[in-house]
Amino acid sequence: MATTDRQATTLALAHALSAAERGLAVIPLSRTKLPALRSPHRDDPDPVRPPCHGECGRFGHGVYDASPDPARIRAMFAAAPRATGYGIACGLPPHHLIGIDLDTKNGTDSSAALRELALRHLFTIPATVVVLTPSGGRHLWLSGPPDVVVPNSAGRLAPGIDIRGAGGYLVGPGSRTEHGTYTAAPGTAHLAPAACPPALLRLLLPPPRAHHPTPASAGGHGQGLVQFVLAAHEGQRNTRLFWAACRAYEDGIGPALADALVEAALDTGLSEREARATIASAARMTGHRP
Numbered sequence: 001m002a003t004t005d006r007q008a009t010t011l012a013l014a015h016a017l018s019a020a021e022r023g024l025a026v027i028p029l030s031r032t033k034l035p036a037l038r039s040p041h042r043d044d045p046d047p048v049r050p051p052c053h054g055e056c057g058r059f060g061h062g063v064y065d066a067s068p069d070p071a072r073i074r075a076m077f078a079a080a081p082r083a084t085g086y087g088i089a090c091g092l093p094p095h096h097l098i099g100i101d102l103d104t105k106n107g108t109d110s111s112a113a114l115r116e117l118a119l120r121h122l123f124t125i126p127a128t129v130v131v132l133t134p135s136g137g138r139h140l141w142l143s144g145p146p147d148v149v150v151p152n153s154a155g156r157l158a159p160g161i162d163i164r165g166a167g168g169y170l171v172g173p174g175s176r177t178e179h180g181t182y183t184a185a186p187g188t189a190h191l192a193p194a195a196c197p198p199a200l201l202r203l204l205l206p207p208p209r210a211h212h213p214t215p216a217s218a219g220g221h222g223q224g225l226v227q228f229v230l231a232a233h234e235g236q237r238n239t240r241l242f243w244a245a246c247r248a249y250e251d252g253i254g255p256a257l258a259d260a261l262v263e264a265a266l267d268t269g270l271s272e273r274e275a276r277a278t279i280a281s282a283a284r285m286t287g288h289r290p
């Protein structure tokens with residue numbers, strides 16, 4: 001048994017290192033798909049404030065430990081002799097990975113739900129890496145733009161569709177868990193994560209506030225988008241600005257509204273350079289010239 005465990009760990013390490021060669025940041029996982037390294041702060045009398053995300057220099061901070069550096073990956077696996085798999089951190093450069101987790105439990109046909117979303121919102125799922133899960137589910141790997149934070153969500157798009165974004169991780173192909181092994185779907189292992197279609201990306205971003213501005217006039221609508229940016233908290237400023245700018249370009253008021261959006265973004269603490277870069281990226285993604 002011990003030998004089997006060691007072989008499983010060695011195999012998981014090999015798979016993790018080849019993921020790292022593709023620029024992906026990884027952590028060792030246990031058979032339960034949870035991070036294999038325990039928190040060094042688990043016995044602290046008081047929770048560390050603010051919570052430690054690895055500043056202490058030790059391992060055991062979950063996805064915050066993730067790294068594409070082979071030496072660090074080897075060190076993590078050496079400290080996790082019971083690891084049988086690895087997790088791939090989402091949302092990090094260079095791929096800014098977004099995982100579309102299509103579940104099959106409770107009889108939901110999440111693949112059909114995704115096809116339906118694609119028809120309704122006019123996007124196609126590009127050829128990309130697909131990982132088959134032991135329970136018959138699928139993970140689609142997509143790549144997001146660098147200036148957008150995609151949050152994790154469960155069942156928000158449709159029942160059975162979970163999104164792994166910033167702060168989340170995907171179980172990597174080759175991982176062994178108590179339910180079986182994760183494998184790359186035939187013919188997809190060599191692919192790079194394909195760019196997330198803009199129409200799908202917008203579905204993944206936080207919706208605007210429940211109170212929608214009246215779209216009666218472009219002016220009123222534009223003002224609503226500006227308010228949406230102004231109401232951004234730190235951590236969602238770029239995401240909100242990107243979302244608002246996409247809407248503006250789609251609605252044909254992008255160029256007219258760009259300066260007002262920049263003003264609003266400056267108000268929330270973004271730099272003008274950041275704001276203009278985000279708006280330019282929204283213009284490109286909606287098929288316009290910045």
Ligand SMILES: [Zn+2]
Nearest residue numbers: 052054055056
């Ligand atoms: Zn720490």
